[in-house]
Amino acid sequence: MNSSNLIPVTLIPGDGIGPEIVDATLAALDALHAPFDWDRQIAGLGGIQAAGDPLPAATLDSIRRTRLALKGPLETPSGGGYRSSNVRLREEFQLYANLRPARTIIPGGRFDKIDLVVVRENLEGLYIGHEYYIPIDDDPRAVAMATGINTRAGSRRLLEFAFEHAVATGRKKVSIVHKANIMKALTGIFLETGIDLYERKYKGRFELETVIIDACAMKLVINPWQFDMLVTTNLFGDILSDLVAGLVGGLGMTPGANIGADAAIFEAVHGSAPDIAGKGIANPIALMLAAAMMLDHCKLPELAARLRKAIDETLNIDKVRTGDLGGTASTAAFTKALVSRIRTG
Numbered sequence: 001m002n003s004s005n006l007i008p009v010t011l012i013p014g015d016g017i018g019p020e021i022v023d024a025t026l027a028a029l030d031a032l033h034a035p036f037d038w039d040r041q042i043a044g045l046g047g048i049q050a051a052g053d054p055l056p057a058a059t060l061d062s063i064r065r066t067r068l069a070l071k072g073p074l075e076t077p078s079g080g081g082y083r084s085s086n087v088r089l090r091e092e093f094q095l096y097a098n099l100r101p102a103r104t105i106i107p108g109g110r111f112d113k114i115d116l117v118v119v120r121e122n123l124e125g126l127y128i129g130h131e132y133y134i135p136i137d138d139d140p141r142a143v144a145m146a147t148g149i150n151t152r153a154g155s156r157r158l159l160e161f162a163f164e165h166a167v168a169t170g171r172k173k174v175s176i177v178h179k180a181n182i183m184k185a186l187t188g189i190f191l192e193t194g195i196d197l198y199e200r201k202y203k204g205r206f207e208l209e210t211v212i213i214d215a216c217a218m219k220l221v222i223n224p225w226q227f228d229m230l231v232t233t234n235l236f237g238d239i240l241s242d243l244v245a246g247l248v249g250g251l252g253m254t255p256g257a258n259i260g261a262d263a264a265i266f267e268a269v270h271g272s273a274p275d276i277a278g279k280g281i282a283n284p285i286a287l288m289l290a291a292a293m294m295l296d297h298c299k300l301p302e303l304a305a306r307l308r309k310a311i312d313e314t315l316n317i318d319k320v321r322t323g324d325l326g327g328t329a330s331t332a333a334f335t336k337a338l339v340s341r342i343r344t345g
Contacts, residue, residue: 005035006035006036006037007035007036007037007068007298008036008037008039008065008066008068009036009037009038009039009066009068009069009070009294010039010041010059010062010063010065010066010068010069010070010071011026011038011039011040011041011069011070011071012040012041012042012043012059012069012070012071012072012074013040013042013046013071013072014043014044014046014071014072014073014074014075014272015044015045015046015072015073015074015075015272015274015277016073016075016271016272016273016274016276016277017072017073017272017273017274017276017277017282018044018071018072018073018074018272019072020277020278020280020282020284020331021072021268021282021283021284021286021287021331022070022072022287024284024287024288024331024332024334024335024338025070025284025287025288025290025291026038027335027338027339028288028291028307028310028335028338028339028342029291029307031339031342031343032303032306032307032342034291034295034300034303035300039062039065039066041056041058041059041062042056042059043055043056043059043071043074043085044073044074044075044076044085044272045075047059047085048082054074054076054082054085054088055085055088055089055092060092063089063093063263063265064093064263067262067263067264068263068264068265068294068297068298069263069264069265069266070265070266070267070287070290070291070294071265071266071267072267072268072272072287073267073268073270073271073272073273074086074272075271075272075274086267087127089258089265090122090123090258091123093260093262093263093265094123094260094261094262094263095122095123095258095259095260095263095264095265096121096122096123096154096157096158096161096259096260096261097119097120097121097122097158097161097162097257097258097259097260098118098119098120098121098122098237098241098256098257098258098259099117099118099119099165099256099257099258099259099293100117100118100119100120100237100241100244100245100254100255100256100257100269101116101117101118101254101255101289101293102114102115102116102117102118102244102245102247102248102253102254103115103116103248104247104248104249105248105249105253105285105311105312105315105316106249106315106316106321106325107316109248109249111224111247111248113225114224114225114244114247114248115228116224116227116228116229116230116244116247117165117169117171117228117229117230118229118230118231118232118237118240118241118244119158119161119162119165119229119230119231119232119237120231120232120233120234120236120237120238120240120241121150121154121155121158121190121232121233121234121237122158122234122258123154123234124148124149124150124151124154124155124233124234125148125149125150125186125233125234125235126146126147126148126234126235127234127235127238128147128148128149130146130147130148130149131144131145131146131147132144132145133145148183148186148235149186150186150187150189150190150233151189152189152193155189155190155193155194156193156197158231159176159190159193159194159197159231160197161259162174162229162231163197163198163201163202163205163206165229166205166206166228166229167202167205167206171206171228171229172206172207172228173206173207173208173209173227173228173229174206174207174208174209174228174229174230174231175208175209175210175211175216175227175228175229175230175231176190176191176194176195176208176209176210176211176231176232177210177211177212177213177216177230177231177232177233177236177237177240178190178191178210178211178212178213178232178233178236179212179213179214179236180212181212187233187236190232190233191210194208194210194231195208195210213232213236213240216230216240217239217240217243220240220243220244220247221243221247224244224247230244241254241256241269245269249325250270250324251268251269251270251271251286252270252283252285252286252324252325253285253286253289254269254286254289255267255268255269255286255287255288255289255290255292255293256268256269256290257290257293257294257297259297264294264297266290266291266293266294266297267287267290268286268287268290269286270286280330280331280332281322281323281330281331282322282331283322283324283325283331283334284331284334284335285311288307288311288338289308289311291307292304292307292308295307306342306345307342309341309345310338310341310342310345311338313341313345314334314337314338314341318337318341320333320334320337320338321334322334
């Protein structure tokens with residue numbers, strides 16, 4: 001393929017098992033002949049060691065140029081005043097939408113035939129980090145305070161992204177998750193904005209419902225099939241996206257995308273798992289599914305479908321699975337079987 005036709009992508013292997021699952025994912029994409037031109041950069045602990053910063057300037061410059069990144073898990077060092085690299089990336093590139101699909105791949109579990117999407121606002125709410133202490137008498141930390149901020153503009157931007165995604169992917173129902181019965185202003189503005197946007201622009205294109213966060217959590221573990229897409233604010237989305245991941249086998253089976261107006265970063269949402277790094281037993285499925293999301297984002301749906309199909313067949317027809325999925329395959333053995341499926345599928 002002519003290099004001028006290649007899509008530039010920043011590649012961040014990350015920490016722990018990151019390089020192993022990135023290599024596995026690259027092997028799958030190579031087998032698909034995916035038209036990516038990789039710019040390999042460092043971040044996380046590697047960034048600190050090389051540049052004294054978990055997000056070196058060269059890495060940020062690369063993403064500004066490519067506007068697209070695939071990354072493994074990053075470890076945020078404890079102490080030293082380092083902020084979460086994931087949060088910094090979202091803020092730096094205004095990645096306001098966090099997209100977390102969860103689909104049953106291996107049938108027969110506690111929950112089956114799950115097909116849900118969580119859309120989470122990424123930049124506002126309580127995660128803006130405005131916190132402080134109030135001293136009383138001899139206790140300098142007698143009172144802890146936190147300020148959450150949701151804006152109408154930020155809410156509308158996220159809700160419009162979610163509603164457009166629902167229409168584009170054929171979702172039948174969208175549930176706005178909130179706590180406006182108690183936090184009437186902070187989450188009320190999100191709820192009001194969503195209802196107004198639906199009535200003005202999307203009514204009849206899908207069903208809209210509203211559900212309180214605590215009731216939603218209960219309903220998800222009793223009858224998750226009543227939901228199709230959940231859209232919510234930052235903190236609630238953080239919690240619900242992990243809960244939904246648990247319905248399909250955990251974070252090792254769920255990808256994530258952080259999308260803004262000018263950039264998109266696709267990732268495995270699980271941790272760096274330093275305890276198994278280098279042992280060759282990591283499950284690369286989450287990052288491979290994130291790569292499939294990136295293919296969709298780049299208007300390459302046929303390649304995305306082939307990758308997802310190969311993952312399904314490797315797991316369920318060939319029965320090649322890593323240890324966390326009840327199998328005995330190494331990362332390399334799983335990758336070899338998957339690549340074979342891609343080439344013969």
